[in-house]
Amino acid sequence: MASVGELRQMVTATIDTLFAERVLLSFLNKERVDESRPAREISAKLVLGVESADGLFEGRRQGDVVAITGRRSQLFIDRTAYPDLMVRKGDKVRALEMAGQPWFAVSSVDGRHPSRLVLELGDT
Template identity: 45%
Template sequence: MVTAVDDVFAEEVALKFLADGKADPERENISIVAPLRTDPVRTGGFGREQSENWSSQINGQGGMLKVDRATYPDLDIREGDKVRAIERTGQPWFVVKSVDSRHHVRLIVHLGAA
């Protein structure tokens, strides 16, 4: 089931492993393929009367990477590591805020703005 979803929604991302803000010598940087969901950019006005003339864009720049544990059983992602969406325009970076390893099928990686 995971493979079917990944075939449609997954994209290639680069993982940069860090220790104390520097390259981690114990983990080699890699690229993987996994679904990456990011917060949408929302546009809204500042007030009812100003909504026709002014607007703002708010981007939480966070998201979630959902890694298939069967495909990447030895993957060791940690808080502070970085993820780059290399297939997206501008190749945006994200920082790993937390990793949820309680799921038996997926490694859930919570992301924030880098």
């Protein structure tokens, strides 16, 4: 029988297979490019706050139309796929598969989850 950790990793990999998209991580130090951490393209699950006729709700992309609102957006990174990744508050994320390839600022990094690195994203 698989351990809890193995099951968790299988679920994470399945979710990423279905929902992950390409993003570019741009690492900064005092608002300048951090030469010790070169930019890196990864695949991760990006969840944006979107707007509907009923008001604001947290949701996913629907087709190619996404309204980015003041709601929080998050990037969920598989720790097993990217064990050496060092993301900090102030770094930037570019959504490579979205129209216009928008940039987001990393407002916080939560490393407490055993299988995910969770980035809170805001406007740049």
